[in-house]
Amino acid sequence: MKPKKVPGIPSQVKGGFHDTESIHKIHNNQEIDSKFDILKEKFFDINKWGDYCKQGSIEFTLCDSSGNVVHRIPQIGDYIKILLAKISNPKIEDYQWVQIDMIDKSNPDRLMIQCRPSKLPGNNFAGKTIHFYAAGSSSTFVISKGKDYIKMAIYGRNESPNKNTDFLSSIKNSFIALGGMAGSSKIQWQCLADGLIGEK
Structure with missing residues (x-):
């Protein structure tokens, strides 16, 4: 299966990819705008994304360019730290860090938000990528509406293991990334897309 060619989504060059979509059909056209407005509120409230994925324990936290937690609409240059499993007193290295490089x-x-694996906030010119995927990968989150539907989609591109780290972390990243490319991350993203769209 080939990746979909979607306007604004990076081209697939190497590594894994996924196209995760959830569509909610609306037969009453008068409800489309109001339901899309609700979806937009959810979409831009990143700190609550984890609440919509009932089947998993993933946690999203929006941070500013200095790494401080913020409760506002995301901006280009912000970071999102992601905790993939419930951990008591998580450390920095327990999170996956991405930076928002595009909001359209x-x-x-x-509406679109695009993220890439990143170094820790404040470490733009030093340090290592804190994510199991390499910095060249991307995740693009898209919400849209049509004449009879609203849609939430997540497109992953160029997903390769992050080896820009120490030896043990490189091995761990390879195993996690291979699992993600094999479908485990697709399940998590589908859970999020379904949750945000309100279907499940």
């Missing part, structure tokens, strides 16, 4: 609001019917 130019089309009122289609």
Whole structure:
């Protein structure tokens, strides 16, 4: 299966990929705008994303460019730290860090947030990528609406293991990334997409 060619989504060059989509059909056209407005509120409230994935224990936290937790609409340059499993008193290395490098609001019917694996906030010119995928990978989150539907989608591209780290972490990243490319991360992203769209 080949990756979908979606406007605004990076081209697939190497590594794994996924196209995760959830569509909610709406037969009453008058409800589309109101339901899309609700979806937009969920979409831009990143700190609550984990609440919508009932089947998993994933946690998302929006941070500013200095790494401080913030409760606002995301901005380009912000970070999202992701905890993939419930851990008591998690340490920095227990999180996966990504940085928002694109937010597109130019089309009122289609909104996008794109992230890439990153170094720790404040470490732009030093340090190692704190994510199991390499810095060249991307995750693009997209919400849209049509004449009879609203849609939440997540597109992963160029997902390769992060080896820009110490030896043991490199091995761990390879195992996690291979599991992700084999489908485990697809399940988590589907859970999030379904939860945000309100289908499950």
